[in-house]
Amino acid sequence: MNSLLEIKNLKKNYVTPKEEIKAIDNINLTIYPNEIVTLVGTSGCGKSSLLSILADIEKPSAGSFYFNKKDITIGYMLQNDALLPWLSILDNALLGLKIKKKLTEDNISYVKKLLTDYHLDEFMDKFPKELSGGMRQRVALIRTLALKPDILLLDEPFSALDYQSRLSISDDVYNIIRKEKITTIMVSHDIAEAISMSDKVIVLSKRPCHIKKIYNIDLTNKRNPIENRKAKEFASYYDQIWKDLDYVN
Numbered sequence: 001m002n003s004l005l006e007i008k009n010l011k012k013n014y015v016t017p018k019e020e021i022k023a024i025d026n027i028n029l030t031i032y033p034n035e036i037v038t039l040v041g042t043s044g045c046g047k048s049s050l051l052s053i054l055a056d057i058e059k060p061s062a063g064s065f066y067f068n069k070k071d072i073t074i075g076y077m078l079q080n081d082a083l084l085p086w087l088s089i090l091d092n093a094l095l096g097l098k099i100k101k102k103l104t105e106d107n108i109s110y111v112k113k114l115l116t117d118y119h120l121d122e123f124m125d126k127f128p129k130e131l132s133g134g135m136r137q138r139v140a141l142i143r144t145l146a147l148k149p150d151i152l153l154l155d156e157p158f159s160a161l162d163y164q165s166r167l168s169i170s171d172d173v174y175n176i177i178r179k180e181k182i183t184t185i186m187v188s189h190d191i192a193e194a195i196s197m198s199d200k201v202i203v204l205s206k207r208p209c210h211i212k213k214i215y216n217i218d219l220t221n222k223r224n225p226i227e228n229r230k231a232k233e234f235a236s237y238y239d240q241i242w243k244d245l246d247y248v249n
């Protein structure tokens with residue numbers, strides 16, 4: 001299978017008045033179509049910086065990355081749902097299309113279909129404050145999917161939710177990503193979340209971050225994040241990744 005994304009010898013340094021800080025050191029990674037890949041590592045190790053580079057928000061200090069597809073569309077979903085409180089749910093979901101000047105009838109119909117498919121059709125005229133945290137996250141994801149991205153970048157998308165909501169919405173997001181067949185790179189500090197949602201888990205070192213280990217997640221009867229946690233291989237993956245993370249040293 002041909003890869004979708006190639007990252008080669010990627011480095012990122014930040015310069016302050018006092019020093020130069022190495023954030024990312026020599027990352028090499030290949031991402032394939034329809035994969036869900038999760039980056040795990042300690043806080044401040046450079047996970048979010050890597051996503052920002054892939055989203056072209058920041059520039060690498062050295063190395064390169066390239067997509068094996070012309071005119072690629074990237075969807076980037078931040079930790080906060082960032083819904084505008086004065087806009088309806090429908091208008092929030094359409095906001096990215098409006099900014100990109102792609103507010104066609106076909107695209108509006110597609111967004112309404114997504115809202116309907118994922119049980120938000122009754123809330124199109126409501127406002128963000130009237131929705132639960134999990135529902136707002138679904139709206140934020142649909143706003144990102146409205147652009148029909150080839151690759152989806154998720155930066156700790158469930159971090160603001162309580163445990164029960166995290167389980168529920170991670171299940172929803174996983175099912176949406178699988179159904180829409182979108183290649184996804186996610187950042188998470190939650191090992192269980194990473195294993196249950198991913199095809200591949202990338203363990204990053206402390207800053208300056210480099211790849212310590214790559215796990216290809218192979219669970220028996222893989223279905224959805226909640227059920228995947230019950231797989232017999234789950235505990236073994238968890239223990240191995242826990243030991244690989246720098247905060248146990």
